[in-house]
Structures are given as C-alpha cells and as structure tokens.
Amino acid sequence: MNKIGWMVAVLALGAAAAFGQTPVTHWDLQSVTSTGTSAWVETFPFTIQGVILNDPEEMLDPAYNPDATGASNGGQFQMFIQAVTPGDRGGTAVYMAQMSFLAGNNYDEAGWNSEMQRVMFDGNGRKFRKGDLVEVTARKALFYNGKRNINEAHRIDPANNFDITLVRPNTVLPQAEVLTLADLKNADDSAIFDATRADGGEHYQGMRVRIDGLRLVDTNGWGQTAWANRICTAADDTGRTFTLRMPRTDLGAPPATSEYVSAVGIMNQEGGVTNGYELFVQEIRPALSLGPTAVAGGAAVSFPADYDGYVLESTDDVVGGVWTAVDATPVRMIVIEDNDEAEIRFYRLRKAD
Structure with a gap:
C-alpha cells in the first residue's frame, strides 16, 4: 500500500471509531464507589440493551402541559430497562422532561410531541411496551441520587438525543x-x-x-x-x-x-x-384470575409467576370457613391478553427465530 492509501485507511478507521457506539452493560454503567458516587468511566455514545419493565405512563404523565412551571408539572417520560444478556445484571432508567431548569431548554408543544413520538414508538409506528427487548443509544447519562440515568442532560439540543430501537417485541418480563x-x-x-x-x-x-x-x-x-x-x-x-x-x-x-x-x-x-x-x-398482593377448565365444573385459578412459592388455598365460607390447600398439580402457562377489538381472530403458536 502506498503512503497516500495508508493515510486514507488510517483516517477511515479513525472516523469509524469516532462515530462508533460502544456497547455498555448495566453492571458497568451503574458501578459506584465506596461513597456511592459513580465509578463508570464516561464513554459516549454508547448502546445498552434491556427489557422494558414499565409503560412510561405508569410512572409519569408524558402529556404536554402548556401551564407547566417546572419539570415536576410538565410532561415527563421515564421507563426502566433491565439486563437480560448473560453476565450482565441490573437496570437503567431512561428519562426526559418537557421543562428544564436550564434557560432556553424547554420544549414547545410541537417539539415535545415530536420527541414523544420518537421515543415512544418504533419506526413502524408501533408503541413500545413493557416486555419489549430494546436497544438504547445514549449520548448523555447523568448521575443523580445514586444511579446513572440515560437522558438529554436537560437540554433540547438534538445532539443530546437518545434513541430507542426495537430488538424483539413481546419478550417475557424478567422474573421478579x-x-x-x-x-x-x-x-x-x-x-x-x-x-x-x-x-x-x-x-x-x-x-x-x-x-x-x-x-x-x-x-x-x-x-x-x-x-x-x-x-x-x-x-x-x-x-x-x-x-x-x-x-x-x-x-x-x-x-x-x-x-x-x-x-x-x-x-x-x-x-x-x-x-x-x-x-x-x-x-x-397476588391478583387471582378465575376461568373454566377443560373438565366441566372445574375452575382454573391463575396468578403471575412472580408469586412462585405461594400456596393456593380455598374455602366454602369466606367469613368463618377453614382455608385448606388446593390438592392439584400446578401447570405453568403463558397467558397473553389480546385486547384487540376484532370480532373474529385466529391464533397459532410459532417458535420465534
């Protein structure tokens, strides 16, 4: 290779490194010192994968508030993703707010709604939801109250954006x-x-x-x-x-x-x-669901697998009766609640790729 060709190759490698994204684990990102401060060596941008643990609306209201006076009463977005990669452990919050304590960094209504469309939906218009496996590309991650949060560093500069990409929809939530x-x-x-x-x-x-x-x-x-x-x-x-x-x-x-x-x-x-x-x-507390069994007159009682170790009991008199263990073999099942309004739907089970 001549000198010019060698220099071009070096420049190309340098550009790839400059624009590359370093994969980061939750374990490393959330590492702390003996005094509780962050021990993570900042490397931006980075990517991190995890299963979404909450729908953003469970935690905070993402709706734009024209009368907001600060972050606490403006629109806010927050979801947690948990590690599922072998060898990794922990979880990370992904956060952004309509209002900032930094002057000139508040979103207007159009800007905020555009951001919510960008971070709450994938490229096909499907809304992210808990149970989805996603990859987040982070350009900022501030340390606050004991943990690293992926965010925009309270600025509306697009250079601070984080991006969320769907890796696999509807995976099983991690066992509690x-x-x-x-x-x-x-x-x-x-x-x-x-x-x-x-x-x-x-x-x-x-x-x-x-x-x-x-x-x-x-x-x-x-x-x-x-x-x-x-x-x-x-x-x-x-x-x-x-x-x-x-x-x-x-x-x-x-x-x-x-x-x-x-x-x-x-x-x-x-x-x-x-x-x-x-x-x-x-x-x-466990939420019990009751449905019919294949045997006429039977009852199928179901509850989330997060309550493994609980014992199902029954009584004929909830006021003064005696509760006794149900003598039946538990069957582990995956229940998918489909709330689509179509009158007729057909289903099949296919092994995921």
Whole structure:
C-alpha cells in the first residue's frame, strides 16, 4: 500500500471509531464507589440493551402541559430497562422532561410531541411496551441520587438525543427476584449499602423484585397523582421500614394496614447516593384470575409467576370457613391478553427465530 492509501485507511478507521457506539452493560454503567458516587468511566455514545419493565405512563404523565412551571408539572417520560444478556445484571432508567431548569431548554408543544413520538414508538409506528427487548443509544447519562440515568442532560439540543430501537417485541418480563426488607435494611432500619453490589439495594437496583412480608404503615400516597405525593411507607414484623412509590395506574382499594402482603415492582433509588432506595410498585398482593377448565365444573385459578412459592388455598365460607390447600398439580402457562377489538381472530403458536 502506498503512503497516500495508508493515510486514507488510517483516517477511515479513525472516523469509524469516532462515530462508533460502544456497547455498555448495566453492571458497568451503574458501578459506584465506596461513597456511592459513580465509578463508570464516561464513554459516549454508547448502546445498552434491556427489557422494558414499565409503560412510561405508569410512572409519569408524558402529556404536554402548556401551564407547566417546572419539570415536576410538565410532561415527563421515564421507563426502566433491565439486563437480560448473560453476565450482565441490573437496570437503567431512561428519562426526559418537557421543562428544564436550564434557560432556553424547554420544549414547545410541537417539539415535545415530536420527541414523544420518537421515543415512544418504533419506526413502524408501533408503541413500545413493557416486555419489549430494546436497544438504547445514549449520548448523555447523568448521575443523580445514586444511579446513572440515560437522558438529554436537560437540554433540547438534538445532539443530546437518545434513541430507542426495537430488538424483539413481546419478550417475557424478567422474573421478579424475591426478597424481604432484611435484604435491604439493617436491623437498625438503616439502608444496606454495598459498593460491590453483592448485597443491599445496589444488588437489585433497576430490576423487577418482589418484597414479601410487608404491611402498609400509611396509605397517604395511594391514588395520588403527583410523583412527590405518591409515597406510602411499608414495614415488616421486625420494625424495618421501606418507601413504596405508587404508580399512576389504579391498584384498587389499599389493603388494611394490619394485612401482610407482597409488592412487585422496580427497585429504584431517589433519596441519596448510599440510601434512598424505594420500590416503584406495579402490583400489591397476588391478583387471582378465575376461568373454566377443560373438565366441566372445574375452575382454573391463575396468578403471575412472580408469586412462585405461594400456596393456593380455598374455602366454602369466606367469613368463618377453614382455608385448606388446593390438592392439584400446578401447570405453568403463558397467558397473553389480546385486547384487540376484532370480532373474529385466529391464533397459532410459532417458535420465534
């Protein structure tokens, strides 16, 4: 190769490196120091893959608000994606807001609606939803309250955009990991912080979990709308307490404060770098569904696989009757709820590529 050809090749390689995107794991992105600050060495742009854990509307209202005075009452978008790649662990929040605390960086209505179309739908107009496997291309990721968030660094410059690409639709949500408050809190009710992420909130951050043995101390945040107001406190039977951040979705009536339940949701961190862990709640106690069986007169009782380890019991008298275990062999099934309004639809099962 002559000198000119060699120089062209070097320049081409340099351009590829400059415009390339480095794959990053959740484990590396969310790494922290012994004092809880970020240990990740910034490399932009980067790509990261994960399964969507929540529909954005569950957490925040993405609708444009013409009367907004700040990020807290303007349109906001946030979803968590959880690692599914072998060897990776953890999850990451993807966030943006209509309003910014930086002057000149608020979206107008057309701009915000365009951004929501861009990040909430794929190139074919299909809306992303929880259970989708996606790849996010990030150009900014600020560290805030103990975790790295993929965002636009509070600026409307298109150079700060993140992009979401559908890898595979409708994958199964990651199984919720089962824990108790003893896995998150010390006996004195202080947060367990472990920078190696072998224990405590760091071990579960950004992931679907199920916390057992909880009762509500208060229901002040149940059914509230504003993010700051959607707070309930839960406790176990040892005196450990934990913050529950309630969703915008309707969970029905709250359980009695004397009733011990399980809560399924996303482990988040909002209040500090070595503490402030909380559960974004998506479900309280198992939700049972009842349907017919192939045998006439039978009943098929189903509940999410996140409640593995629970025992189904029955009684003929819910007031004063005796509850006994149902003597039946459990059958694991995948249930897909199709809410399409078509009067006639045909189905088949095909192995995915």
